[in-house]
Amino acid sequence: MAGLDFIDSLNPAQRRAVTAGLGQVLVLAGPGSGKTRVLTQRIAYLVQGLGVRPQNILAVTFTNKAAREMEARLVRLLQEDFKGIWLGTFHANCARILRRESQYTDFDNNFAIMDADDQLAVIRRAIKDLNLDEKSYRAVSVHTAISNAKNNLITAADFPTVSYRDAVIKRIYQRYQELLRASNAVDFDDLLLETVRILVDNPQVREKYARRFEHVLVDEFQDTNLVQYELLKLLGSHHGNIFVVGDEDQSIYRWRGADYRNVLRFEEDFKDSQKILLEQNYRSTQTVLDAARAVIDRNAFRTPKHLFSDRGKGERIVLYEAADDHAEAAYVVDTIRQYLESGRAGGGDFAVMYRTNAQSRLLEEAFLRAGLPYRLVGAQRFYGRREVKDMIAFLRLVHNPDDEISLLRVINVPPRGVGERTLVALQLAARQLNLTPGRLLLELGRQGDKSPYWGQFSGRSALVLADFGGMLTDWRSLHSTELSLPSLFDRIVHDTGYREFLDDGSEEGKQRWENVEELRKLAYDYAERGLAVFLENLALVSDQDTIPNDEASAPTLLTLHAAKGLEFSHVFIVGLDEGLLPHSRSKDDVEEMAEERRLFYVGLTRAKNRVTLVRCQQRSAFGAYETQEPSQFLEDLPDSLVLRQGLSSAGWSLSRQARPKTWFTGTGGRTGGSAPVIEQRYHPSDRVRHAVWGEGIVMDSRIQDDDETVDVFFESVGFKRLAASMAKLEIVAKK
DNA sequence: AAGGCCCTTCTTTTT
DNA sequence: GAAGGGCCTT
Numbered sequence: 169m170a171g172l173d174f175i176d177s178l179n180p181a182q183r184r185a186v187t188a189g190l191g192q193v194l195v196l197a198g199p200g201s202g203k204t205r206v207l208t209q210r211i212a213y214l215v216q217g218l219g220v221r222p223q224n225i226l227a228v229t230f231t232n233k234a235a236r237e238m239e240a241r242l243v244r245l246l247q248e249d250f251k252g253i254w255l256g257t258f259h260a261n262c263a264r265i266l267r268r269e270s271q272y273t274d275f276d277n278n279f280a281i282m283d284a285d286d287q288l289a290v291i292r293r294a295i296k297d298l299n300l301d302e303k304s305y306r307a308v309s310v311h312t313a314i315s316n317a318k319n320n321l322i323t324a325a326d327f328p329t330v331s332y333r334d335a336v337i338k339r340i341y342q343r344y345q346e347l348l349r350a351s352n353a354v355d356f357d358d359l360l361l362e363t364v365r366i367l368v369d370n371p372q373v374r375e376k377y378a379r380r381f382e383h384v385l386v387d388e389f390q391d392t393n394l395v396q397y398e399l400l401k402l403l404g405s406h407h408g409n410i411f412v413v414g415d416e417d418q419s420i421y422r423w424r425g426a427d428y429r430n431v432l433r434f435e436e437d438f439k440d441s442q443k444i445l446l447e448q449n450y451r452s453t454q455t456v457l458d459a460a461r462a463v464i465d466r467n468a469f470r471t472p473k474h475l476f477s478d479r480g481k482g483e484r485i486v487l488y489e490a491a492d493d494h495a496e497a498a499y500v501v502d503t504i505r506q507y508l509e510s511g512r513a514g515g516g517d518f519a520v521m522y523r524t525n526a527q528s529r530l531l532e533e534a535f536l537r538a539g540l541p542y543r544l545v546g547a548q549r550f551y552g553r554r555e556v557k558d559m560i561a562f563l564r565l566v567h568n569p570d571d572e573i574s575l576l577r578v579i580n581v582p583p584r585g586v587g588e589r590t591l592v593a594l595q596l597a598a599r600q601l602n603l604t605p606g607r608l609l610l611e612l613g614r615q616g617d618k619s620p621y622w623g624q625f626s627g628r629s630a631l632v633l634a635d636f637g638g639m640l641t642d643w644r645s646l647h648s649t650e651l652s653l654p655s656l657f658d659r660i661v662h663d664t665g666y667r668e669f670l671d672d673g674s675e676e677g678k679q680r681w682e683n684v685e686e687l688r689k690l691a692y693d694y695a696e697r698g699l700a701v702f703l704e705n706l707a708l709v710s711d712q713d714t715i716p717n718d719e720a721s722a723p724t725l726l727t728l729h730a731a732k733g734l735e736f737s738h739v740f741i742v743g744l745d746e747g748l749l750p751h752s753r754s755k756d757d758v759e760e761m762a763e764e765r766r767l768f769y770v771g772l773t774r775a776k777n778r779v780t781l782v783r784c785q786q787r788s789a790f791g792a793y794e795t796q797e798p799s800q801f802l803e804d805l806p807d808s809l810v811l812r813q814g815l816s817s818a819g820w821s822l823s824r825q826a827r828p829k830t831w832f833t834g835t836g837g838r839t840g841g842s843a844p845v846i847e848q849r850y851h852p853s854d855r856v857r858h859a860v861w862g863e864g865i866v867m868d869s870r871i872q873d874d875d876e877t878v879d880v881f882f883e884s885v886g887f888k889r890l891a892a893s894m895a896k897l898e899i900v901a902k903k
Numbered sequence: 904a905a906g907g908c909c910c911t912t913c914t915t916t917t918t
Numbered sequence: 919g920a921a922g923g924g925c926c927t928t
Contacts, residue, residue, distance in 0.1 A: 356917090356918060424917065424918075524916075588904085727917095730916090751915050751916080753916095790920095
């Protein structure tokens, strides 16, 4: 076979994976074991070795960056031969299917995608609409509940109402969906859920895609949630060639519905699947691997792996204790500076990782003070800015005038005299006329005082509304005829006077205007592909996507989450304090503590050569300084691998022991606090029988309000949330 | 209707 | 120690 030379450079396990036969394949790949390489070469093998046409391959990655990276590698292996492949994130691929098949949904194919901020705004409105108290129903917690439901395939109609609160949340959920649909919009979770729904409800659509995708490949499989898993099964249902790559130990998105037990589920669902372990690590020194293993071995329920490396022992891990968080940042920057000055390393060799975004501020300041460049990873930082969101809202409105969330955001930006009263009048009139506010605005803009709707408003209101509607009408018609995306952008800035509004002479104003110019530059890149693609990509950017691809010579600052999939010669992990890593919000939950541990593991295994761990005795929490205890994870590092530096380098264990051990111990079960009144009887993966619904599998279970709440997936009716005391579930088989 | 001041709340992680 | 919401004045 020609052109398959690349296979020769693989190790035996990698080669077995790349050339595996048809059917289902599960590749469990430790960090640095050549996961991406296996995935791309598998695709190359399918195309060149087996003659599969690229358009019959679906490859799903976790971030757009990973997709681009894979594309770049495919170019090297196949030149043009891979064109036509469906390659992208779950969300991007679903958006693509939804736009094509929008006749099967209750929205149009130019639907908007709501980001997290938008979603909260819609939820706040839903709560207001229902006359509920915003204090007792916090938008964030309602959003979590709705999102969790969606990730578990639960629609508003099916939302289980065990408690009164659930019943209220169900109503908010329903109202929230109404508001989204009225705006011709979907949220992140809908992209997946709606796609599943279309495929389930319409056999002909399912067949179309299932026949098309002869091969389905998934990266970062441990971070898929139930909807994504379902999607995978549906899309692979015709040919059954499903190839997934993952590592349970790197599952760090549980809070977003990800469930590493999908790995177990996969083996359960596909009894004939092949399992291949990749254990040779090509990235790290043995010291790094030994430390990482000491940390992760304390987690239960995992496939034991024996990572090995031929890169030699390498240097010991440095553990540095600083006096406070300023000294912590200064130590990191100073250490990097010394390396750079000695010429032993380039800036791009370093990464500084932390648990929370808030920790980046002091680091940034330290870099600035030292006059050293750095790059900060974090899309939210840019796209979350007011001025950027404003400009995007204008563009979204041009594309989809029904988008009421964007309309409300900018109808009075810059201030043009549309206040509370005018707004209410607009919404009221729109409802009476059975139009969306945006459509009514366009009508007023087009016809001015000739419009039959003019009389609905007081003179002043009509004037300002028609004025805004007029601009919107112009933008829409210009854009549909002659104006390119960048020109449209400029036109909006010009017509609204947005620059003058922002750039008020202050330093902050100048900064804000620069952000708008940054966005404009981005729009320029999309001149060819157009507004729709631009908006979609904006909605689906991830933090990782903002890492410049050029191996720039500056140290990278990023969260541990954003670090997944990356590697650096020298990794700093800061904030190894109890309550920060592991985070205090996780301390009551065994599963969450296990995930904190995996997060630390992910950070450690990013390092090729050196790891420096940093903590401090005092840290400003919110305004005031608080004394910190060392992270419990530090205890798990073998002394032989560690070099202690900084303050009280001999006294660490003392300060550790002084702390009363009321927190989680690592062996499971509860410690400290009040003992639970009842014992947990059901556990994930148990098989149970219900009098009415028959047999099912326990997905999750927890003690809540003196009862046990059990989530069960029944073969007959699907997902149900039950109160154990009421449901009388019989245990058929213990896991 | 806009702008300014005070209050609370917040901090996990993000497609 | 920031940012957003509520309430006040102009």
